[in-house]
Amino acid sequence: MSGCQGSGGTPPDTIFTPFLARKGDMGDGRPDRSGFITLLVRERTSADGEEQAMVNLSKAAAIIGAYEHPTRYAPDKSELLLHLESAQGALEDAGLSRGDVDAYLTSGSGAPPALTLTDYLNLHPKFVDDTDVGGASFLFHLNLACLGIQAGWFRCALITYGSTARSRRVAVGTGGLARRGATGLAPTPDSFEEVYGLTTVGMRALMAQRHMHQYGTKPEQLAAVAVAMRRHASKNPHAMYRDPITVEDVLRSRMISSPLHMLDCCIISDGAGAVVVASPEVARGCKKTPVWVLGFGEGVIHHEAGHRDWTATAFPQAASQAFGMSGVRREDIDMAMVYDAFTITVVTALEGLGFCQVGEGGPFVEGGRIELGGELPVNTDGGGLSSNHPGRRGMFLLIEATRQLRHEAGERQVPGCRLALCGATGGGTGLRQSAAVAILGRD
Amino acid sequence: MVGDWDRPLPTESGETKPFWEACRRGQYLLQQCRACGKVQAYYRRFCAHCWSKDVEEVVSSGKGAVHTFTVTYQNQTPGFREAVPYVLAVVELEEGVQVLGNVIGCDVGAVRIGMPVKVTFVDAGEMKVPMFEPV
Ligand SMILES: [Zn+2]
Numbered sequence: 001m002s003g004c005q006g007s008g009g010t011p012p013d014t015i016f017t018p019f020l021a022r023k024g025d026m027g028d029g030r031p032d033r034s035g036f037i038t039l040l041v042r043e044r045t046s047a048d049g050e051e052q053a054m055v056n057l058s059k060a061a062a063i064i065g066a067y068e069h070p071t072r073y074a075p076d077k078s079e080l081l082l083h084l085e086s087a088q089g090a091l092e093d094a095g096l097s098r099g100d101v102d103a104y105l106t107s108g109s110g111a112p113p114a115l116t117l118t119d120y121l122n123l124h125p126k127f128v129d130d131t132d133v134g135g136a137s138f139l140f141h142l143n144l145a146c147l148g149i150q151a152g153w154f155r156c157a158l159i160t161y162g163s164t165a166r167s168r169r170v171a172v173g174t175g176g177l178a179r180r181g182a183t184g185l186a187p188t189p190d191s192f193e194e195v196y197g198l199t200t201v202g203m204r205a206l207m208a209q210r211h212m213h214q215y216g217t218k219p220e221q222l223a224a225v226a227v228a229m230r231r232h233a234s235k236n237p238h239a240m241y242r243d244p245i246t247v248e249d250v251l252r253s254r255m256i257s258s259p260l261h262m263l264d265c266c267i268i269s270d271g272a273g274a275v276v277v278a279s280p281e282v283a284r285g286c287k288k289t290p291v292w293v294l295g296f297g298e299g300v301i302h303h304e305a306g307h308r309d310w311t312a313t314a315f316p317q318a319a320s321q322a323f324g325m326s327g328v329r330r331e332d333i334d335m336a337m338v339y340d341a342f343t344i345t346v347v348t349a350l351e352g353l354g355f356c357q358v359g360e361g362g363p364f365v366e367g368g369r370i371e372l373g374g375e376l377p378v379n380t381d382g383g384g385l386s387s388n389h390p391g392r393r394g395m396f397l398l399i400e401a402t403r404q405l406r407h408e409a410g411e412r413q414v415p416g417c418r419l420a421l422c423g424a425t426g427g428g429t430g431l432r433q434s435a436a437v438a439i440l441g442r443d
Numbered sequence: 444m445v446g447d448w449d450r451p452l453p454t455e456s457g458e459t460k461p462f463w464e465a466c467r468r469g470q471y472l473l474q475q476c477r478a479c480g481k482v483q484a485y486y487r488r489f490c491a492h493c494w495s496k497d498v499e500e501v502v503s504s505g506k507g508a509v510h511t512f513t514v515t516y517q518n519q520t521p522g523f524r525e526a527v528p529y530v531l532a533v534v535e536l537e538e539g540v541q542v543l544g545n546v547i548g549c550d551v552g553a554v555r556i557g558m559p560v561k562v563t564f565v566d567a568g569e570m571k572v573p574m575f576e577p578v
Pocket of ligand 1 (some may be wrong): 476477478481491495496
């Protein structure tokens, strides 16, 4: 597998030459290469329309250790200590120790995070990274880990997350400008945006309002997501909220930013977690079932220079890459972990990931389809809406998917789970959003 | 919402000064690219569609319609904390480009997608901040 060419791959030179011949030059001797990469990608698209990478990265690495910190409130601990405790938990889960780690990735704590944490944890990895694209960061880290492992740069990457958002009383969703700790407005883009009173909830509310207008999505359908997450949380002993709620409860809860009610919004908790990602050689020697990274992809969406589709996410591109790499079909996915910062984000994510048509996310989430026992169980741990949301939930998508694929999820186990999809979005304002998809599987 | 400005002020840079100067004159500046013909917002000194630096300033008619919006009931940033509930909207201007703004001058419950609005400039100390009001 290592280093082999993807089945649809053609050596770049043979594409490049005829392409130049078709396009000619710019008249000043410079070749016109506009659209060159787009053409390359198109010529490397599989029969089912998914993107194919030149090098097959599927199964380049596996998650071999995962640990979710049980805390939801840790006023007696520092954020950094939560990183340490999670790192220990994940390494113990993998049967490895501190000395085995040769790559370290993190996001969200310290400035800059990678230096703060390598100092605090006293690590000297060959590779460090603190890519920050909001809550999806840890999936971006997973992708980097796969690349670095495939390249032979390192063999064992540790990714950690910790946050004391709740005990520090951070208003994650409604803090406005203060959520970023900013004291003034940057000339660009803040001065065109923050001056109007953006909040994290408000940005998703703009999407929700447009989705409802354009596709007839109903508040009851959004509420069904919150109800499903709570039902799952009732089976998770660590979840912060476990008492059942109804659609009426959601609709009667306080309006935060219309059309999103309080129960359409994720909770604010403390929390932490870590995963260990390793090469196939390391993974096969570990004590637990390796959770293979079968495919991954990334994307961003933003203002689009003032021409945005306000119902769209960056998932279509990320999912196309991930499905193309994995060779897995959507109907084969046994369960999905989808970043549920808000009920609307699940609806738009399921559309963007291709589990339903654009505009059909509302009806899709009704009738128990996304609940345990349904066609596509989503967020079996209770998600950010009920289990935990310390600000960047991407980490917990990987951890719960790993538990499901190892058949360690107890009362909430998806029977015979073999393939799981993680879809994370991130971004401080929501005007600019990242998305990452990871398709995970067991042998 | 309107009145003494107690929110964070926009910051002008060398790049964005023409936009804020135009606001002081009561004009909402958009930009059209001479190379690709496309219109853009927010203001930058190049075309975000094709990266040409040959962009032409276009004074918007200031007229448009609400593309999407939210009534914000909770924002803990000083200046906004006192202003709730307020309307944050994406307005599609006649020139075919979307911009952000508050919709003021009407009940927050009256705002609808598709509602016609026009730009208005609110005094903010040394600056004027563009917002929208019903036509
Ligand atoms: Zn252009």
